[in-house]
Structures are given as structure tokens and as C-alpha cells.
Amino acid sequence: MDPGPIATYLPTLVRYAGVAIGLVVLMIIVYRVQIALGVNREAATGRALVVPWVVGFLIFNVFTIGASLYLSFTEYNLFKAPEWVGTANYEQLFSLSLAPLESPDQRSSDALPRRYDEIIRVQTASGGFVLGAKEEGFWRAIKLTLPYAFLSVPLGLAGALAVALLLNQHVRYLGFWRVLYYMPAILPAVATALLWRWIFSPNGLLNSAFAPLYALVNIPRPNWFFDPALAMPAFIIISLWGVFGANSVILLAGLKGIPAELYEAAAIDGAGEWSKFRHVTIPMLSPALFYNLVTSTIGALQVFEVAAFIQTPDSVGTFLNWLIYREAFDLRHMGLASAMAWIMLLIILALTALIFRSSEAWVFYQGAREEKA
Amino acid sequence: MTTTTSGTSAVWSAHGAGRGYLVRQGIVYGLLLLGAALVLIPFLWMISTSLKTEEQLFTGQVNFIPDPAVPGNYLEVWTKLNSIKPGMTFSRIIGNTLFITFLAMFGEILSASIVAYGFARFRWRGRNVLFAIMLSTVMIPGIITRVPAFLIWKQLGLLDTYDPMTWPSLFAWGPLYVFLMRQFYLTVPREIEEAAILDGANVAQIYWYVMLPLIRPILLAIAVLSFQGNWNNFQSPLIYLTTPEKYPLALAMRFFDQSLSKEAPQWQYMMAMATMMATPVLIIYFLAQKQFLDGINIGAVKG
Structure with a gap:
């Protein structure tokens, strides 16, 4: 549903300002805490200034990449909770099969095991071979x-x-x-x-x-x-x-x-x-x-x-x-x-x-x- | 251009301006013109197509001059789009694109300039390690973060809003911009800062009144890069936006492409839209070309 331009822009704008203010407050807190711990002012200021990047890095890089690694060991379709499947996804991706061709005009699907599809086919006069994968x-x-x-x-x-x-x-x-x-x-x-x-x-x-x-x-x-x-x-x-x-x-x-x-x-x-x-x-x-x-x-x-x-x-x-x-x-x-x-x-x-x-x-x-x- | 007279001129004067030199320059200009033609032909073809009638598209002949020229295609494309989705008006789509672009641009420039300041002008333990980590994030393919990021935005209930494309820019998400600005901050003499401190200025004041004006050339270069990047952004709106009325130009183009031109591609309209999308970026590029090209070069050469 389209709520119209104003109702689309305004909430985002408000949250944008909120995040900006939150970051400034966080920078000040980081500075104050360091001073209280006896860190010199130059170092405290420098660290406070890079806070925006550090926060973004932790959320949008460290957390997401970690989460992505976890998800890669699950089956997840957004509707049900992620289900742990171990290395099944990787096994699926690396399911490869190399099969010989009995004659040059044999169909790849006949040479390969079931559910494997051709990726590479090399033909010679007497036969050749075909490489297949489940996730072709x-x-x-x-x-x-x-x-x-x-x-x-x-x-x-x-x-x-x-x-x-x-x-x-x-x-x-x-x-x-x-x-x-x-x-x-x-x-x-x-x-x-x-x-x-x-x-x-x-x-x-x-x-x-x-x-x-x-x-x-x-x-x-x-x-x-x-x-x-x-x-x-x-x-x-x-x-x-x-x-x-x-x-x-x-x-x-x-x-x-x-x-x-x-x-x-x-x-x-x-x-x-x-x-x-x-x-x-x-x-x-x-x-x-x-x-x-x-x-x-x-x-x-x-x-x-x-x-x-x-x-x-x-x-x-x-x-x-x-x-x-x-x-x-x-x-x-x-x-x-x-x-x-x-x-x-x-x-x-x-x-x-x-x-x-x-x-x-x-x-x-x-x-x-x-x-x- | 001031750079033409530097560098290799001494080598050339040693050769003298003989006949061989002239032949050589002839070849150089010939090749440069050939390269220019290769750059320009596709571009001119885009503009030419956008001004053609449908009958002129498939003549099977190469014709760069539309006859008759129909600039009306530029209006017609929006009429067509509105006939499929009444809410997708020109002003709405451009408004969406500008809203996303300017918020992201503002956030990128502001946060990158603050973070780069912290990396460039203050000594603190852990600084070099953190900076190296930041640079290494350029190797992370965006797609790997997309699925978990999508889940975060879903949890926050912010799918189909502009939030994922706008305020994360406040976290200095572009390592390249931080890197470029840091290079510039490093060239500012320490004495300037020290004088400001003696005058009683605090960090925020030094940043705003002293440092930012001094790094203005790179700010302009980054503004161009950032405008271009956000105006052209396609992947994140594609993932997060589902309501066609909320689409920016890049997605509107895809919407148009998929809904109208399934049977017979109406290239005159598609190219009109492509030209419209390219125009603001090109204008800004031409206006700021000197600072832009010099700015990106500093990062590349000194890096």
C-alpha cells in the first residue's frame, strides 16, 4: 500500500535525525568514559570521533557476516525459524559427479546420476566425459x-x-x-x-x-x-x-x-x-x-x-x-x-x-x- | 589544464620537433579520436534512440539522426508508466530518488569526514589496526551482508521504507570516502590546528571552521561520487522496496522494462528514461570535473 509521499518521507526523516542525535550522544559518552578512566584527551577525542564507523562496522559487517555464516548452516525460508542442517547446503553445492560418455552422442542426462545436471561436457571421437552437479x-x-x-x-x-x-x-x-x-x-x-x-x-x-x-x-x-x-x-x-x-x-x-x-x-x-x-x-x-x-x-x-x-x-x-x-x-x-x-x-x-x-x-x-x- | 606542461616535457624537447615528432603526434591524436568515438557512439546512440519514433527503431540501418525527432518521448514514457500505475508520476519518482540520494549523501559526507578526522589527526592506541580493518572491508561482497541485513530490517518493521538506504550512511559505510578524506587531512599542517587550540576552539569548532574548509576539494569530489552512487543505487531498493509508488528511478526503469516491453521492446521510451536518469549525474560531473578527477586521483596514486 502506498501511504503517499509525505507519510513515506517523514517517518524516515524522523528516524534519521534520531539516529544522528543518538550517535552524537554515544560519541560524547565514549569520550567522557575514557577521560574518567584517565585516558589523555587526544586519544579520547580520536576514539570518540571514529565511533560512528565502529558501530556501523559491528552491526552491518561483523554481525551480518557472522549471521550469514550461521544461516549458511540452516534451512530458512523467512516463514519458519531457521532450521539447523549442518553442512547440507555446502554438500549440496559441492555435489559433483564426473561420468564417462559411452559414445559421443550419448545424452549427458543419461550418463549422469539422477538429479545431476551437466556443467562441462568434453567429447572425443570414442566418447569423452561429462561433469555434472546437483546445483548446476x-x-x-x-x-x-x-x-x-x-x-x-x-x-x-x-x-x-x-x-x-x-x-x-x-x-x-x-x-x-x-x-x-x-x-x-x-x-x-x-x-x-x-x-x-x-x-x-x-x-x-x-x-x-x-x-x-x-x-x-x-x-x-x-x-x-x-x-x-x-x-x-x-x-x-x-x-x-x-x-x-x-x-x-x-x-x-x-x-x-x-x-x-x-x-x-x-x-x-x-x-x-x-x-x-x-x-x-x-x-x-x-x-x-x-x-x-x-x-x-x-x-x-x-x-x-x-x-x-x-x-x-x-x-x-x-x-x-x-x-x-x-x-x-x-x-x-x-x-x-x-x-x-x-x-x-x-x-x-x-x-x-x-x-x-x-x-x-x-x-x-x-x-x-x-x-x- | 596545468598538468600538461609538467613531467615528460623535458624528454620531448630532447627529441626536438622534427618530422618524426609530427607523425608520432598524428598517430597519438588519431588513436585518441578513435577511443573517443568508441566512448561516444553508444552514448549518442542512447540519445538518438530516445528521440526516434517506433518505425525508426527497426529499420535495420544505422541512423544516428532521428527524422522526425520526437522529444515527446520524454513525456510519453511517464504517461505510459502512469497508465500502468497511476501513482508513479514523474514528480513522485524523482522526489523519491532525490530524497534517498540527498539523505544518504549528507550522511556519508558528514560521517566520513568526522571518522577520517579521528583517524588522521589524533594519536591513539589501536588506530592503525582499526584503520587497516576498515580498509579491508572493501573486499566484503555486499551480497553476503544482504540476507542478515534484510532480516534486521524485517525485525525492525522497516521493510518497504527508505530507512535501509538512508540513515545507515551516518555510520560512515564507505571506506573509500574515509580513506580519501584521511589522505587530505594528513596534508594539513599541524600548526593550523595548534593555533586554533590556542585561540580556545574545541574539537567540533576546529573540525567545522578549520578542517572542513581546508579539505573542500576532496569534499566536492566525494559529493560527486556519493551523488552518483546513491542516485544510481539499484541493489538495495530492489531488495527493500515493494510498493511501486516508492520506487526510485532505477527501479522505476526496471518496472517499466518488465511491464511494458515484454512483447515488443519500446526502446525509444527506455532510452528516454535512461537519458533522464543519466542527465543529473552528467551535469554534476561536468560542473565539478576538475576537482572530481583530481580528487579520485590523489587517493589512487598516493594509496
């Missing part, structure tokens, strides 16, 4: 999301680096170029997802523009998001449009920060363009590249709006984040969805840890002292 949707989502991140992030970063190097070639109207290249990143993801669905649609811009080419090689107009082989390139093109310009602006700032003396010194040592790039530009830029790599990877694994707005067959375009959302809020499988979310968290942590570990080998930090001198 989950594995399909992983099979889509991880390669998407592994392809779109490096491509985006390489493109961004190329643009940043171009912009660093002493170009005129740099401000104009920066604004232009960053623009796609500022646009609402919802709007760009719709826009790209339209561009890639069977009669959309892309197919119309390439129509002569299709005629030349004699293929029908592709239906991008309905073809498993074409959906991935389409999704990657969308992601590149969204980020590479933005990343290039950030990398450009890094390039501008490289002292000219380093290039002069390299030139005196007889370094060519490539050598300068390899031994001056890349090491000096590596912290910015590293930052970009971490943030883009985390972002790519969580792609959501694109999946929400671009209709595809479930088996083609369901990204992990969207799958978890649907599992939780459409199907009300809160327990199973929580288990999926935990696996997603572990994937992100593992990948971030991997990037951090590798960074010791390739990221070059100037000593902080050296920088200040």
Missing part, C-alpha cells in the same frame, strides 16, 4: 563469473594503460580528453545495461552496422545474449566500455607523477623507448596498476546490474551475484544463498590474497622516506 546453476554462474573477471580485468587494464600512455604524450586539451574518457564510468549502471542490451539486440546498432560483414561471410545476424559462445564477448565489451577510460585517468595521474629525471637518466644510459617503458614506466606505475587490479577484480566478481537488466537464458548470463540475489529474495532459500555468498567471499579473499602475494614480485614502492626528502 551455481557452477554455471561460477563458470561465467570467474572467466569474465579473468578476461575483462586484464583487458581493461591493458586498454587503460594504452590510453593513459597516449594521454601522456604531451597532448593538447588534456582536460577535455580526461572528462570524455571518464564519462562512461559516471553513467548509471542501470542505464548503461539497458543501453547495451539495445545495442546488442538482434536488430540493434551492432548487428545493423555489421550487416554487410555478415552478408559477406554469409552468416545470420547473431543473437548475442542468447548464444553461449557470444554472450561472454558481449559482456566483456560492456565492461570495457564502463571502466577502461576511468582506469586510464587514474593511471595517467600515476604517469604524471614519474619524475622526468628518471627518463633523462635512462636516456643517458642509452635506453630506447621500450627499455624506458619496461624499466622506468612500469615499475613507477606499478602501485597504481596494483590498486586498479585489486579494485577491478573485486568489482568484476560482483557484477549485478548487467545481469539484472539483460535477459538471457539462465544457463548463459546468470552471474554469481545475481544468482545469489535470486536464490535469497525470489526463491527465499536464505540458507543456501548464504552458503553461496560465503563461497563468493572466500573466492574474493583468495584472489585478493593472490594479487597481494604476487605484488611483492612486481610492485615497486619508493621508500616513504625517499619520497619526502
Whole structure:
């Protein structure tokens, strides 16, 4: 029921003010208690000032993540109390079965045990094998999301680096170029997802523009998001449009920060363009590249709006984040969805840890002292 | 742009302005223009489509200039939407979006600037550990907190209200903003604060009258980021709001998409709505572009 605008806005506004006042009071209490305990005023003030974040962190991160871990071991549909099921959700997700194919044209469903569906099928002349899972949707989502991140992030970063190097070639109207290249990143993801669905649609811009080419090689107009082989390139093109310009602006700032003396010194040592790039530009830029790599990877694994707005067959375009959302809020499988979310968290942590570990080998930090001198 | 003259200019003067240099610059500009075209074409296609009639949509040919142009699509889309849901008027949906955006923006900027102040300008035990923990929260995927958060809001009886999208911003929920502001606070000389203390100012006064004006450039950059983030927010309204009249623009677009264009996608209306949604964000971006781009760069490069 819609109570009308005023009755919708006003209560929220009142609670907003109440929470704000409550936080100020809490900050004052935290300060007073510390002073009473003999803490010096500087430390007491500093701690009081970060109270809003600490409270939010405890409620919206620590509590929710803990609760999510608990729920992942339960079955819960919002109507009945959560029921403890142990590791059943995880077992369900990791129920995999590898079966041989007796002949190349045997149906996967005949080779696999009951309630298992195909995720990967490898065919050879004499047979092959098929990998199946009970939660085949989950594995399909992983099979889509991880390669998407592994392809779109490096491509985006390489493109961004190329643009940043171009912009660093002493170009005129740099401000104009920066604004232009960053623009796609500022646009609402919802709007760009719709826009790209339209561009890639069977009669959309892309197919119309390439129509002569299709005629030349004699293929029908592709239906991008309905073809498993074409959906991935389409999704990657969308992601590149969204980020590479933005990343290039950030990398450009890094390039501008490289002292000219380093290039002069390299030139005196007889370094060519490539050598300068390899031994001056890349090491000096590596912290910015590293930052970009971490943030883009985390972002790519969580792609959501694109999946929400671009209709595809479930088996083609369901990204992990969207799958978890649907599992939780459409199907009300809160327990199973929580288990999926935990696996997603572990994937992100593992990948971030991997990037951090590798960074010791390739990221070059100037000593902080050296920088200040 | 002041930055054009710094950095690599010395390297270039060493090469001189010979013929090779000209050829090279030609290639550079050629590639930049190509990149610009790739950025602009989809964007122009969105605007072009929003001005077309239905017959112009599916000609199978590439045509960027609508003939005739029908700006009436921008009104028609709301008439269409009202015909499905009378309460979803233009003013209501925009009002909803602005209400959510401004409350969240205000909370984010205010709380992040206070928390960053505490992290940057005061020495206390546990500070660096807590700051590291805060930064590491960027790795937490939002979806993992969604189910329990949904249960909290359900318990509080606040589902289908704007509360989940607005006042949690007062808890400095964006670690990136705290980080960016802290970088800026660190550049303020200690003497300025000490002078204010000698004048008898308290912490609140120093924060409000001394520190905030000094970090104004980053406040503006964060205001743009925050406006963009909240105006475009899609996931939380999708989870929490169920009454169509309460929808912000992003959800209204999804509602429209799902209810009207099932059979034949009416792309001219969808693109009109997408353009409308993008316009305020773009205006603010263009107005504040210098401070915005410089601001986000400081965080990235120094981080």
C-alpha cells in the first residue's frame, strides 16, 4: 500500500535525525568514559570521533557476516525459524559427479546420476566425459563469473594503460580528453545495461552496422545474449566500455607523477623507448596498476546490474551475484544463498590474497622516506 | 589544464620537433579520436534512440539522426508508466530518488569526514589496526551482508521504507570516502590546528571552521561520487522496496522494462528514461570535473 509521499518521507526523516542525535550522544559518552578512566584527551577525542564507523562496522559487517555464516548452516525460508542442517547446503553445492560418455552422442542426462545436471561436457571421437552437479546453476554462474573477471580485468587494464600512455604524450586539451574518457564510468549502471542490451539486440546498432560483414561471410545476424559462445564477448565489451577510460585517468595521474629525471637518466644510459617503458614506466606505475587490479577484480566478481537488466537464458548470463540475489529474495532459500555468498567471499579473499602475494614480485614502492626528502 | 606542461616535457624537447615528432603526434591524436568515438557512439546512440519514433527503431540501418525527432518521448514514457500505475508520476519518482540520494549523501559526507578526522589527526592506541580493518572491508561482497541485513530490517518493521538506504550512511559505510578524506587531512599542517587550540576552539569548532574548509576539494569530489552512487543505487531498493509508488528511478526503469516491453521492446521510451536518469549525474560531473578527477586521483596514486 502506498501511504503517499509525505507519510513515506517523514517517518524516515524522523528516524534519521534520531539516529544522528543518538550517535552524537554515544560519541560524547565514549569520550567522557575514557577521560574518567584517565585516558589523555587526544586519544579520547580520536576514539570518540571514529565511533560512528565502529558501530556501523559491528552491526552491518561483523554481525551480518557472522549471521550469514550461521544461516549458511540452516534451512530458512523467512516463514519458519531457521532450521539447523549442518553442512547440507555446502554438500549440496559441492555435489559433483564426473561420468564417462559411452559414445559421443550419448545424452549427458543419461550418463549422469539422477538429479545431476551437466556443467562441462568434453567429447572425443570414442566418447569423452561429462561433469555434472546437483546445483548446476551455481557452477554455471561460477563458470561465467570467474572467466569474465579473468578476461575483462586484464583487458581493461591493458586498454587503460594504452590510453593513459597516449594521454601522456604531451597532448593538447588534456582536460577535455580526461572528462570524455571518464564519462562512461559516471553513467548509471542501470542505464548503461539497458543501453547495451539495445545495442546488442538482434536488430540493434551492432548487428545493423555489421550487416554487410555478415552478408559477406554469409552468416545470420547473431543473437548475442542468447548464444553461449557470444554472450561472454558481449559482456566483456560492456565492461570495457564502463571502466577502461576511468582506469586510464587514474593511471595517467600515476604517469604524471614519474619524475622526468628518471627518463633523462635512462636516456643517458642509452635506453630506447621500450627499455624506458619496461624499466622506468612500469615499475613507477606499478602501485597504481596494483590498486586498479585489486579494485577491478573485486568489482568484476560482483557484477549485478548487467545481469539484472539483460535477459538471457539462465544457463548463459546468470552471474554469481545475481544468482545469489535470486536464490535469497525470489526463491527465499536464505540458507543456501548464504552458503553461496560465503563461497563468493572466500573466492574474493583468495584472489585478493593472490594479487597481494604476487605484488611483492612486481610492485615497486619508493621508500616513504625517499619520497619526502 | 596545468598538468600538461609538467613531467615528460623535458624528454620531448630532447627529441626536438622534427618530422618524426609530427607523425608520432598524428598517430597519438588519431588513436585518441578513435577511443573517443568508441566512448561516444553508444552514448549518442542512447540519445538518438530516445528521440526516434517506433518505425525508426527497426529499420535495420544505422541512423544516428532521428527524422522526425520526437522529444515527446520524454513525456510519453511517464504517461505510459502512469497508465500502468497511476501513482508513479514523474514528480513522485524523482522526489523519491532525490530524497534517498540527498539523505544518504549528507550522511556519508558528514560521517566520513568526522571518522577520517579521528583517524588522521589524533594519536591513539589501536588506530592503525582499526584503520587497516576498515580498509579491508572493501573486499566484503555486499551480497553476503544482504540476507542478515534484510532480516534486521524485517525485525525492525522497516521493510518497504527508505530507512535501509538512508540513515545507515551516518555510520560512515564507505571506506573509500574515509580513506580519501584521511589522505587530505594528513596534508594539513599541524600548526593550523595548534593555533586554533590556542585561540580556545574545541574539537567540533576546529573540525567545522578549520578542517572542513581546508579539505573542500576532496569534499566536492566525494559529493560527486556519493551523488552518483546513491542516485544510481539499484541493489538495495530492489531488495527493500515493494510498493511501486516508492520506487526510485532505477527501479522505476526496471518496472517499466518488465511491464511494458515484454512483447515488443519500446526502446525509444527506455532510452528516454535512461537519458533522464543519466542527465543529473552528467551535469554534476561536468560542473565539478576538475576537482572530481583530481580528487579520485590523489587517493589512487598516493594509496
